[in-house]
Amino acid sequence: MGATEVNWRDSWELAWVEGVVPTQRLTRMKPFQRINHFPGMSEICKKDLLAKNMRRMKSLLPEHYNFFPLTYCLPDEFLKLTQYMQRQKHLSDVFIIKPHSSCQGYGIDLVKGGHKIHKYKNVVCQKYICKPFLFDGYKFDLRLYVLVTSVSPLRVYIFEEGLVRLATIPYQKPNNSNMRVKRMHLTNYAVNRKVEEGDTFRFQSCMKSLLDLNKYLADKGISAPDLWTAIDGIIVKTLLSALPQLRHVFHATCPAPSAVSPCFKMLGFDILLDEKLQPYLLEVNRSPSLVGSAELDRSLKTRLITNVLDMVLLTQKQINLLNNEDHLKSVRRLTNPNATRHLSARERILVEYQPRHEESRMGRFRRLYPDETGRYEDIERVICGSFNQQRN
Numbered sequence: 001m002g003a004t005e006v007n008w009r010d011s012w013e014l015a016w017v018e019g020v021v022p023t024q025r026l027t028r029m030k031p032f033q034r035i036n037h038f039p040g041m042s043e044i045c046k047k048d049l050l051a052k053n054m055r056r057m058k059s060l061l062p063e064h065y066n067f068f069p070l071t072y073c074l075p076d077e078f079l080k081l082t083q084y085m086q087r088q089k090h091l092s093d094v095f096i097i098k099p100h101s102s103c104q105g106y107g108i109d110l111v112k113g114g115h116k117i118h119k120y121k122n123v124v125c126q127k128y129i130c131k132p133f134l135f136d137g138y139k140f141d142l143r144l145y146v147l148v149t150s151v152s153p154l155r156v157y158i159f160e161e162g163l164v165r166l167a168t169i170p171y172q173k174p175n176n177s178n179m180r181v182k183r184m185h186l187t188n189y190a191v192n193r194k195v196e197e198g199d200t201f202r203f204q205s206c207m208k209s210l211l212d213l214n215k216y217l218a219d220k221g222i223s224a225p226d227l228w229t230a231i232d233g234i235i236v237k238t239l240l241s242a243l244p245q246l247r248h249v250f251h252a253t254c255p256a257p258s259a260v261s262p263c264f265k266m267l268g269f270d271i272l273l274d275e276k277l278q279p280y281l282l283e284v285n286r287s288p289s290l291v292g293s294a295e296l297d298r299s300l301k302t303r304l305i306t307n308v309l310d311m312v313l314l315t316q317k318q319i320n321l322l323n324n325e326d327h328l329k330s331v332r333r334l335t336n337p338n339a340t341r342h343l344s345a346r347e348r349i350l351v352e353y354q355p356r357h358e359e360s361r362m363g364r365f366r367r368l369y370p371d372e373t374g375r376y377e378d379i380e381r382v383i384c385g386s387f388n389q390q391r392n
């Protein structure tokens with residue numbers, strides 16, 4: 001096996017390590033290896049932390065953070081929730097209860113008017129969007145794939161292809177008789193893909209592409225010129241909300257400066273549209289499923305993975321450069337323990353080159369951040385200022 005293949009395989013193996021990664025693992029990585037993980041990403045990937053972050057942001061920048069449904073974390077915010085419910089006009093509000101750390105629609109319930117809410121622990125209780133935009137009478141949400149290649153500075157890309165995940169029973173507003181019908185109210189693929197028929201299962205089509213959605217809107221004569229810009233905004237603002245924390249944890253975990261960020265992260269953003277085509281963020285998945293169940297998602301996910309690896313893996317020339325510099329530094333460290341504190345001149349060139357390297361291999365990805373229009377500058381300034389104030 002040639003040297004190129006060995007290095008490429010080493011990078012590949014680490015690239016898809018998921019879940020909780022011990023911090024020592026990051027510091028022990030070779031300079032050319034990259035890992036699909038940013039420490040601190042649970043700030044937006046855990047439902048309770050996301051809710052707390054979004055509430056904080058809404059109080060700081062209400063005009064920018066109006067895309068997350070009202071959410072209470074139980075049991076801690078039980079009192080606040082009951083106070084909200086007791087106000088006359090909210091007595092019949094419907095809430096969706098979701099366990100903090102589950103996925104695929106597990107443990108989800110709809111409740112009306114706070115009924116039996118006290119029995120729930122370690123869940124978020126979120127205002128249910130009762131009037132979603134429907135695709136041929138069915139509820140749906142969007143699964144969008146987002147790649148973060150660096151947090152310091154932030155670099156974010158969105159994959160141009162995404163999935164439209166449909167429910168499989170025609171939608172009706174929640175009432176006492178349909179609130180438990182999961183295939184009407186939940187759009188998770190895991191919930192909708194299988195229908196039980198007697199003793200057997202039938203698999204059904206409950207996925208479409210973003211192109212199908214755009215065609216549906218065009219056929220119905222519905223124009224939504226701002227929809228995709230608003231969705232881009234939701235993704236960037238959500239990541240910005242956790243940026244100071246992400247940077248702080250990243251620098252604490254990887255104290256030595258590196259020419260290429262050892263981390264990247266592919267995230268799955270779930271977006272729901274209401275009847276006026278207003279987009280709402282439902283959640284951010286830290287490990288979006290890469291299983292291809294039907295031809296549509298199999299081919300999409302193959303292109304996605306290939307594209308991600310193309311962007312994050314280094315060329316043989318870059319790997320050789322990093323290896324050489326690493327070797328030189330370890331020799332220099334014998335006489336000067338501070339030798340690793342700074343990047344060498346050649347490494348600094350690589351730092352500057354890295355964004356261009358990514359952009360030249362973007363393929364079906366589109367850059368969301370940095371954004372040339374500067375529309376997020378004020379938001380970033382306020383968020384970083386507030387984080388620094390809290391720490392002082």
Ligand code: ADP
Pocket residue numbers: 069096098102103104105106108126127128129130140141185186187188270272282283
């Ligand atoms: P999970 O991690 O279990 O997938 P989600 O937050 O994605 O949990 O919710 C599962 C499904 O429930 C979503 O795909 C969506 O169809 C529905 N859903 C979640 N939150 C809301 C909400 N606030 N309003 C309407 N539907 C929702």
